[in-house]
Amino acid sequence: MRKAFNQELLKIAEKNPRVFMVLADIGYGEIEGFANAFPDRFINCGVAEQNMTGVACGVAMEGNIAITYSIANFPTLRCLEQVRNDVCYHNANVKIVIIGGGVAYGELGISHHSTEDIAIMRALPNMVVLVPCDMAEARAATHAMMVYNGPVYFRCGYKNEPDIHEGPIEFKIGGSLQVREGKTATVFFAGTVGINAKRAVDALAAEGVRCRLVSLHSIKPIDREAIVRASKETGGIVVVEEHNLSGGVGSAVAEVLMDEGCGHVPFRRVALPDVNVSKVGSQLWLRDQYGLGVNDIIEAVKRLKK
Amino acid sequence: MNQKQEKKCRELAKKVRIHCLQMVHKGKSGHIGSMLSMADILPVIFTQLINIDPKHPKKEDRDRFILSKGHGGAALLATMSELGFFPMDWLDTYYQDNGKLSGHISHHIPGVEFSTGSLGHGLPVACGMALAAKQAGKKHKIYCMVSDGDLNEGSSWEAIMLAGQHKWDNLVMLVDYNRLQALGSSPDIIDLEPLAPKLEMFGWASKEADGHDQNAIFDAVKSLQPGKPNAIIFRTVKGKGVSFMENNYKWHYGGLTDELLAKALKEVEAAQ
Numbered sequence: 001m002r003k004a005f006n007q008e009l010l011k012i013a014e015k016n017p018r019v020f021m022v023l024a025d026i027g028y029g030e031i032e033g034f035a036n037a038f039p040d041r042f043i044n045c046g047v048a049e050q051n052m053t054g055v056a057c058g059v060a061m062e063g064n065i066a067i068t069y070s071i072a073n074f075p076t077l078r079c080l081e082q083v084r085n086d087v088c089y090h091n092a093n094v095k096i097v098i099i100g101g102g103v104a105y106g107e108l109g110i111s112h113h114s115t116e117d118i119a120i121m122r123a124l125p126n127m128v129v130l131v132p133c134d135m136a137e138a139r140a141a142t143h144a145m146m147v148y149n150g151p152v153y154f155r156c157g158y159k160n161e162p163d164i165h166e167g168p169i170e171f172k173i174g175g176s177l178q179v180r181e182g183k184t185a186t187v188f189f190a191g192t193v194g195i196n197a198k199r200a201v202d203a204l205a206a207e208g209v210r211c212r213l214v215s216l217h218s219i220k221p222i223d224r225e226a227i228v229r230a231s232k233e234t235g236g237i238v239v240v241e242e243h244n245l246s247g248g249v250g251s252a253v254a255e256v257l258m259d260e261g262c263g264h265v266p267f268r269r270v271a272l273p274d275v276n277v278s279k280v281g282s283q284l285w286l287r288d289q290y291g292l293g294v295n296d297i298i299e300a301v302k303r304l305k306k
Numbered sequence: 307m308n309q310k311q312e313k314k315c316r317e318l319a320k321k322v323r324i325h326c327l328q329m330v331h332k333g334k335s336g337h338i339g340s341m342l343s344m345a346d347i348l349p350v351i352f353t354q355l356i357n358i359d360p361k362h363p364k365k366e367d368r369d370r371f372i373l374s375k376g377h378g379g380a381a382l383l384a385t386m387s388e389l390g391f392f393p394m395d396w397l398d399t400y401y402q403d404n405g406k407l408s409g410h411i412s413h414h415i416p417g418v419e420f421s422t423g424s425l426g427h428g429l430p431v432a433c434g435m436a437l438a439a440k441q442a443g444k445k446h447k448i449y450c451m452v453s454d455g456d457l458n459e460g461s462s463w464e465a466i467m468l469a470g471q472h473k474w475d476n477l478v479m480l481v482d483y484n485r486l487q488a489l490g491s492s493p494d495i496i497d498l499e500p501l502a503p504k505l506e507m508f509g510w511a512s513k514e515a516d517g518h519d520q521n522a523i524f525d526a527v528k529s530l531q532p533g534k535p536n537a538i539i540f541r542t543v544k545g546k547g548v549s550f551m552e553n554n555y556k557w558h559y560g561g562l563t564d565e566l567l568a569k570a571l572k573e574v575e576a577a578q
Contacts, residue, residue, distance in 0.1 A: 020441075022434070040441045043472075051430045051464030058434020061420070062442070066434070081424055082461070086431060089421055090413060 001138045001157035001192070002099045006030045008142040009067065013038055018064045019146070022056040024049045026070040026099075049074050053082035053094070060092040065146060069097045072105060072114040076121060076153070087151045088126045095145055096121075097154040101131065101191055102242030103272075103290075104158035106283040113277050114155070118190075119247025121153040122220040128152040128173060129219040131249070133194040134164040137217050140171030148173055157192040158283075164194050164215065176223035182210030185266075185301050186230035189240040190216045190249045193292055197240045200297035211301060219252055227256045236266030236304035240297055242287070245271040266304035270297050307354060307524040315520045316578075318349035318388055323547050323574045325384035325397055331562040333401025335409055339545040339557030340378035340453065343517075344482045347451075347540055348385040350523040351480070356449060360390040363417035369446045370435050372420045374428020374462075375453035375482060379411030382418070391417035426459025428452060429479065433465045436474040436535075451480040454492040457501075463508075469535040470509025477535040478527065479510075482517065484544040486555040505537045517542035547574050 010033050013019040020041045021034050035042045045052040049070065056066035068075045075096050076083060087094045098114055105112035122129045130145060130152060132138040138156060145152045169177050176188075180201050189197040194215055201213045212234050214226060230237055237257070239250040250269030257263055272290050279289050287293055307315070326341040352358070356369040373382050380400060387394050392406075392415060399405035407415065410423030422428050432450035439446060456462055469477050483501065485492045492498060505512040511531035516522040517540030530536045544558070545551025548570040551560075562570065 020438075043437060045464070045468055046471075048461075048464035048468070050426070050461035051433070051468055054427060054430020054461065054465065055434035055437065055468070058431040058436075059438045060434070061431070062435055062438035064438055082427065082430070085421070085424055086427055 001132070001135060001161050002030055002159060004135045004138045005097065005142050005156050006033065008139050010034055010037065012143065012146050013041070016065070020059050020064050020066045022052055022059060022066050022068050024052040024070050024074065026074065031069065049078040050082050053079040054086055056094045057082070057086040057090065057092045060094045061090065065093045065095065067095045067097055070099070072098055072100050072112045073117065076117050080120065084124055088124045091126045091150050093149055095152045095154060097156055099156050100158045101155035102193060102283070103277055103286045104192070104283050106281055106286050109280070110276055110278055115272055115277060116244050117155060118219055118241070118243050118249060119251070122252065123247070126151050127220065130173065130217060131155045131190040131219055132217050133189065133191055133215050134161055136163065136165045136169050137171060137177070137215065140169060141217060144171055144173050155191060161192045162195050164198055171217065174218050174221040174223060176226045177215045177217065178212065179215060180211065180213035182212045183234050184209050184211050185236040185238060185304055186212040186214060186234045187238045187240060187297065187301065188214050188216045188230070188249070188253055190219060191242055193240055193242040193287060196287060196292060196294045197297055199294045200301070203294065203298060204301060209301070216249060216253070219249055222252050222256060224256050224260065227253055228260050228262055231257055231262035231265040238268050238270060238297065238300045238304065240270040240292070242292060243271055245269060245274050268300040268304055270300050307521055311354060312520045315349045315353060318353065318385065319346045320574060320577065321388055322349060322381055322384040324571060326380045327562065327567060327570050327574065329380045329384070329397055329400040331567040332398070333409070334561055335401045336559040336561060337377045338560065338562065339486070339551055339554070340375060341381035342546045342548060342551065343484045343542045343544045344378055344451065345381050345546065346518045346520065347480065347482065347523055348381055350520055351449065351527065352385050352389060354524055355527050357446065358417065360386070360417065363391060367444070367446055370419050370432070370448040372422070372428045372432050372448070372450045373411050374422050374425065374450055374456050376410040376422030379409070382411060383407055383415065386417050425453070425456045426461035428456070429462050429465035432477060433469050433474065436469065436477040437472070439476055440474065447476050447478055449478045449480060451482060453482050454485060454498065455487045457481070457498055458496045466505065466508050466510065473509065473533055474535050475533050478530065479535065479537040480527070481537060481539045482542050483539050484542040486544040486553065486558065488555070488558045490555050501539055510535050510537045512537040512539065514539045514541060516540070518546055547577060549573060
């Protein structure tokens with residue numbers, strides 16, 4: 001997915017002379033296209049994320065679009081106060097792109113897991129939070145993000161993620177995208193873990209249990225209407241995310257349900273438990289280990305309280 | 307700077323000091339020492355050195371001024387209000403409920419380039435503005451005023467290294483170097499010395515000047531070295547102009563009673 005992002009960004013930067021990349025020495029093998037094509041709009045700040053974010057903000061304050069880009073928590077938590085005070089308070093046109101959302105960098109360990117980011121980023125005023133699930137969404141989200149004027153957090157995947165959508169999509173910030181239709185329940189998901197949600201929904205369909213499957217790629221603003229509709233038209237809601245249980249996508253959906261008077265709907269979250277993901281293994285293995293496997297999602301749908 | 311200009315700066319500095327004392331007293335706030343420390347520098351910068359128009363504070367070719375030591379913001383607000391950036395009566399609302407002016411400097415005020423309050427934020431943003439100006443071929447300068455405490459922050463040094471690396475000669479760091487910080491004397495906490503040679507080793511042009519001598523301030527900022535970012539290290543006195551505050555770190559936070567306000571105003575008003 002990072003390749004898809006970089007390819008689209010390069011295309012955009014070719015047409016828009018106000019696009020800058022502001023890095024902190026991460027991006028080997030991916031960012032060279034931009035760096036070589038636009039050396040005057042590319043800067044490597046060295047391994048210094050606070051400065052990277054401040055520089056990006058200064059660049060953006062001068063009428064440009066600045067991209068910060070790094071692994072997992074480096075451009076978010078390491079420099080959270082710069083994101084909050086500089087970028088969000090000034091509503092600066094900075095796009096914060098992380099590579100390896102969730103546990104995509106599995107074997108690298110806890111420092112490279114981005115598992116609290118959605119909760120933290122969505123709590124910041126002015127911040128838009130996008131979590132694309134596959135290449136099509138990543139490409140579309142890149143364009144949507146660059147057209148939008150203001151701070152955006154883009155939780156990119158890593159590499160070779162399978163497609164979830166099966167045809168052309170219409171990506172809109174604040175929207176969602178339905179993948180399957182069904183009435184038994186709605187399975188909302190965000191991000192690349194959606195492939196497990198899709199497999200679970202397809203396995204349930206084979207048993208005659210038809211669920212609606214929806215990609216909630218936009219966590220903030222969130223598609224309130226799709227959530228309310230799911231609570232009224234289907235028999236329950238399951239939310240799947242590769243993120244700590246606290247404050248992430250499941251929490252965001254639950255907030256909408258309560259706010260809109262739909263709190264009665266059967267509801268379950270499939271998320272990482274509130275622990276440090278300290279087992280060593282690949283993303284796919286870790287998903288199974290920490291309750292994000294296909295069977296975990298099937299179970300969650302079956303155990304929805306009626 | 308001719309005598310008339312110098313006099314104008316001195317008179318403005320006196321007004322700034324009076325405003326700050328009154329604002330801090332009315333607001334029952336702190337940081338007066340940090341405000342008085344830079345009260346002579348800001349008038350020289352704003353009336354003699356930078357290109358910024360109070361009537362058109364967003365003009366594209368303006369010089370950018372970022373106050374990284376945002377806790378001393380009242381001194382900047384007082385200076386800007388005296389120069390007509392916004393109505394003087396806004397100063398009465400400093401630190402008040404539904405006030406126009408917050409304790410730390412905010413970009414919601416006309417002419418304030420950037421909001422700060424947490425240290426170590428100004429210089430990175432100034433670097434970004436310097437980069438953007440260079441890329442766009444613009445000639446304006448970016449001034450960033452920092453404090454001792456600001457230079458404790460790692461992010462400031464990240465920015466210092468980057469600016470030196472890229473030789474951004476449109477960037478000017480003004481150091482309000484009063485050698486006191488919140489809990490004591492800077493040399494006892496984090497000794498920045500030798501600061502000027504340190505900055506030079508990081509690729510900056512660096513010089514020291516008396517931060518309470520209008521001509522010295524003017525001359526130091528007027529003669530910048532090309533091809534490098536420039537640092538002017540102003541030797542200043544925290545609480546300058548009020549004898550019981552001078553060089554006493556307790557006036558980083560200290561509040562003003564009615565009696566102390568009267569005493570302080572008397573001293574400031576009597577000064578030449």
